[in-house]
Amino acid sequence: MAATYDSGPEVAPQNYPEVAHHAPQPGPGQYGHQQPYQDSATPKPEQSPHAAYADPSTTYGSNPAASPYSTHAQTAPSHNKSEAATICGCSLLVFILSCIIALLSAAVIGLAAGTGVEASRANDATNKLLAMSSSVSAGPTKTTTVTAPAAAATDFNAIDDGCSNNPSGVNKTVYTSFSLLGGLKFTKYCNMDTPNAPLLSLFTADFDTCMDACAAFTKYEPPIFGNNINTTCAAVSFIPLWTNKVNATGGGAPGNCYLKPGPQNETALHVPNIGTECHAGILTGGS
Template sequence: MAHQRYEAGLEPARQDYPEVTQGYGYGNQHYQQPPQPYQQSRPYYPQSYDNLISTTPPKQDATAWGSTPAASPYCSAAQPAMSQFEPEPKSPSARTICGCSLPVFVLSCIIALLAAAVVGLAAATGVQAQRASSAESDLSELRASVAGNSTASQGSNAPVVIDDGCSENPDSVDKTIYTSFSLLGARKFRRYCNKDAPRPPLLSLFTADFATCMDACAAYTQYVPSSFGGATANTSLTVCAAVSFIPAWTDKAIADAGGAPGNCYLKGRPQTEALLTTPNIGVDCHAAIYAGADSSSGGDEDGGE
């Protein structure tokens, strides 16, 4: 064989030498690993250093040593895929409730609660508005009714029954005589429009009108003395000598606002026309003094001292 010339430079190590293995044994005796079947090595052909740089190294034959070369435990081919052993962890947002993700479900619940609150508030507001509208309507009807009655009374020029006409036409009523109910002794009272009887009241009560107030005075004089006995009869506490009547306080709401316990006040002795005073309470007030059983008698027959 002709002599071949080698170029100077590094020479790669041969890959066809047999692998050196560690022996095994027991005690002081050592045994070599059983020899592997001989395989004819490939001839070595020297190559130039330049060719080694530009060319790819020859692949190692898997059958050269009778086994397949094991892959490196750190390469990707030797590592099993993660998905073969355990599922990939899911993020918290991937959880679903009723077909919705957790954030969407929470936002839906919040929106539903807010919507329910708005609906409830609107319903309550509507109920209160309806009540206020109903109350305002009732008040308007009441005002219209009062205005209609007042207009009808003024149109007919009829005297106001509640005070015998003292407020509307005092000249036709002032100092005239009223005779009480016959079963109450038919006692007579002289009326004085826009006057107030003095002395603290014996009794305060609510009556329908001025005439009923004078009837109450007659009933007091008839029945109270018998309750005190004969010894105390005909005293200032057992005889009603006059009344003060306030028409506006017939309405108990107005009376309550003014702190009045009634619209009719029974007064004791003495009572005379000279003792009457002009009222200063902000509303009309009329008085009547007991004039006895005879209409021709003076006002101080039983009402005086």
């Protein structure tokens, strides 16, 4: 009895190697080695599932390529450039911004402190002003009036060498003018007036300064205008009351010291008739 064969297709074996992507194997004749011809009908020997992963060292010679699964083929981690530039654990940009913020904070604090001091001073000044204004508006609680003794009309002792209070002690004493003005000597006469119209009227601090002015006139006028009666001061008349310009204005007087030309002498003096004291000084000699 003839054997019966199933005409159906046979089940393909499941022990074929897994597909792996790798460099192509050299074909026949590529490197000069002829592979023996194999009939396609000749059954191929079964291969191990790991046969597809050929040893690279036997395939490519003495310089094997690194396996994509080896630890040497792994790419080294790259370093971030932004992480390299750090200061005190911060990036350069963050560090710069922190410094700027710190400087601005210090400036604001200093300005606030200075403003507070000035505001405090202004407030103190305002409070003091208000206190003073209140005391002025309220008026003093007690008013004390002190009346000074009235000065005598003829009490000009401080500016007339004592002629007002002690005429007998000053009369006919000699005054020597300032040395740089020639050191001229004048004889003083209390409560007397000199004759002749004045060469010049002016305001001086006292009797002595009036005689200094007479010496200055005599020093500077003759070299300019020649030595004559109108350029030489021979005497003075000093009126203490008119030292105060209010009093001088009331008396119509353009000064309290009057420079007089010569001739001058003691016999020509006369008692003043101007309603107040007048003292005379006559030039009696040089230095």
